[in-house]
Amino acid sequence: MGFQPYHSPSTGCEVGAVLFDTFGTVVDWRTGIARQAATFAAAHGQALDAETFADDWRALYQPAMEAIRSGSREFATLDTLHRENLDHVLRRHGFTPDRLDLRALEELNKSWHRLPPWPDSVEGLAAIRRRYIIGPLSNGNTSLLLNMARNVGLPWDVIIGSDLTRTYKPLPRAYLRTAEVLDLRPGEVMLAAAHNHDLHAAREAGLATAFVARPTEYGPGQAADLEPESDWDLSASSIIELARGLGARASCAA
Known part of the structure; x- marks a missing residue:
């Protein structure tokens, strides 16, 4: 049987784009x-x-x-x-x-x-890109995100920087304007992030959510964001594991 896109339990929508918080989630x-x-x-x-x-x-x-x-x-x-x-x-x-x-x-x-990616980032992003639109949903401006991607090979389909949305997360417009640019409903967009506060704001804006653990983002003494703090749609220890989760079959919510 062919690939069946992931359906978000929280939004009831088929996910069309998986967007990533970048600082800490994709790059170290x-x-x-x-x-x-x-x-x-x-x-x-x-x-x-x-x-x-x-x-x-x-x-x-x-x-x-x-x-x-x-x-x-x-x-x-x-x-x-x-x-x-x-x-x-x-x-x-x-x-x-x-x-x-x-x-x-x-x-x-x-x-x-010029920040280095986490070891799993490029491989995981490439796997997700085979099935979904991918890009950053970051507070970085477009040129920063573009240079970062070119420097380390992040395989984004699209880059919508904060200079285009003219706002910063966690304000709702940062999430909603990005979905609008992609011509997708908020529930068709998933935010993947290593930060629970970012995911809370994305969920409130109507997006699907995925937690990616980065327990050493702030060094060996990190105390926050060690694990998911809510029932996010998906939770993974790496972007490669997230890619596997996005390949899971699920039926559309009624």
């Missing part, structure tokens, strides 16, 4: 940023706790976007927010940004464009 941002920050520090003759540097830079991510989500600031791309946050984290770690070469700072900021 902490390792990637730490490695590139260590290289930057060595080039400037300065010692650096690179993992803490990566954690501190990432910690400024949500507050920067919240200013935009709340309406207190006009939309700015994630590249712009990362660049602003970079100056703050450099100062915290003993650098003086005003004395550093601007091209070197821009190159360091583009570390987010």
Whole structure:
């Protein structure tokens, strides 16, 4: 018998697209940023706790976007927010940004464009792509996500960055506008993510949901998102396992 597309128990719809949170779910941002920050520090003759540097830079991510989500600031791309946050984290770690070469700072900021995938990501995405539309549903801007994909071979069908939706997750528009661009109903789109809060917001917007465990995203001491915190449609330990789950046969909800 031929392939039968996955039907979401929560939405009652046949899934047509599987979209992925990217930072932490598809790529290992902490390792990637730490490695590139260590290289930057060595080039400037300065010692650096690179993992803490990566954690501190990432910690400024949500507050920067919240200013935009709340309406207190006009939309700015994630590249712009990362660049602003970079100056703050450099100062915290003993650098003086005003004395550093601007091209070197821009190159360091583009570390987010060069993050390594988790070992299962490319193979798992390729398997899912054989049956479903795949792409990122990320707070990253289009050029960032495009460069990331080209650098490590992420086989996306489509890239709809936050600069196109003009909003940031977890606001409903981030999920709904992406489904609209794909000409799909929200229930025909599945978000796969390693973060339960992202999946809660996606479910509230009407999307199908899948949890992919990344228990070392924040390093060996990670305490959150170690397991699914709700009855998501699917739960998997890798994107390869998620691909197998999406191949399961199920009947359409009435």
